[in-house]
Amino acid sequence: MQRFFNNPDDIVDETVAGFVRAHRNMVRQSPENPRVVLSNWAGKPGRVGVVTGGGSGHEPAFIGYAGRNMVDSVAVGELFSSPTAKTFHDAIRAADGGAGVAVLYGNYAGDNMNVKMARKMAAKDGVTVETVVANDDVCSAPLEEREKRRGVAGEIFMWKIGAAKAAQGADLTGVIAAAQKAIDNCRSVGVGLGPCTLPAVGHPNFQIEPGKMEVGIGHHGEPGARVEDLGRANDVADDMVKIVLDDHDLPEGSEVAVLVSGLGATPINELYVLYDRIEQQIEARGLKVWRPYVGNYFTSLDMVGATLTVMALDDELKSLLEVPCACPALQEGQ
């Protein structure tokens, strides 16, 4: 695949530069650290700050979720590589409004280490930091080892819910509890049809043979749980719903939010082809789709494929999902 870039080493800096230009009504670059993207509403006194961060290449995640009643600041890493501890620390400082900071991020070794160090640095500044670690990717570990699972697109619900709770004036404990509930209620699965390429590497990191697909693929091309013949869209959709809901064990009549995201190089129309079947399958299992999201919400460079995330809802989560928000990747109640 042919790509747009100048020097591969500058891609992240140029991505951030273009992003803050394009969305200056909602975000800006930190004057102290060019790898921190701030919501224009960040650091409001008395409000709990909400921070996330991760490797680049997942746009609109992570930077696209900074905005009003959304994430306050985002630590930006190299492509597919955790931000530094210093960058997480700078993001935490920028988000702090005196009421503590919730760092809501995904379960990856690098992010875990860098957030851990950033939290120590923030403690020296007198800023209280609590974390929620997303682990919604079903195929990355068995249910009984959920703490080992990766965080994927369920993070979007975790951010939305945590940030909405902060916007309502909840304290740090309340924000953390809401974000934790959101991710606990999320299950996700990815299916990959084609690999992705880091421009500086120049060739795909892994191969998916023609006619095959990887079920359970990760957000960086971590190989899936199984490789099998590429099925029809409906069969793939059925498989995705089965994987997610078999892990979830939701009582009949449960209401759910559903998010289908492309992985970067799948045409949007195919996401709707999948979604049409996904919603029917979910409802056939006695659940009610309360709110669907379909689009490129959390990508993996030029990977071909899609992810499905299902979040089980209760009254609190529904009301928090409805809190108006405005960020480059998501608008609610406008």
Add this chain to the structure above:
Amino acid sequence: MTSIPNAGAAQILREISATIVENKAWLSEIDGKIGDGDHGVNMAKGFGRAAERTPPDASLTEALQTLSDVLMAEIGGSMGPLYGMMFSDMADALGDIDQIDATSFARMLRAGLDGVQEIGSAKKGDKTLLDTLIPAVETFEAHLAMGDSFGVSLAAMRKAAQDGRDSTLDMVARIGRSARLGERSRGVLDAGASSCALILSGFADEITARLENA
């Protein structure tokens, strides 16, 4: 000679950095088989930048600290904090000594290993850089305890590091991104163990050359 001057020993780390940069594509390739393929890119970026910012006449202590600062503040990922802690604790262990002998080098190695283990949670056998670092450090200490010379101990350390790296070939990853592969991670070297072997071999080669030429 039984020791080398600390002053000017920054050149050792500059040579190691050059080796890392030379092996950028190889490290990314092995990382790409079971990880995301960015290990070589990020290592080359960090080591390359640190080498540019390290004057050739600086001490090894200063060079290690500069490298740590770059890895911690500019590289991130998993290797930023892991190697960042390793080199920072190595620099602290050397401190302002004038001569680096086998005993101070052993102290430096042990401090580096402790630093990695403090920030990370891997154990030996998990298919990580520790599978290179632990046997290398233990082998160096053992040879020193037996009364072997600095040079002989370094050669043994280099061999242990390379054997340690090779031992990851048949391991199943238990931590980090490749851990999710289970059995499918077997048959590929671990990228961190491979870069760690390059670093330790570089120390052995460069110090040995200085001991012999002194």
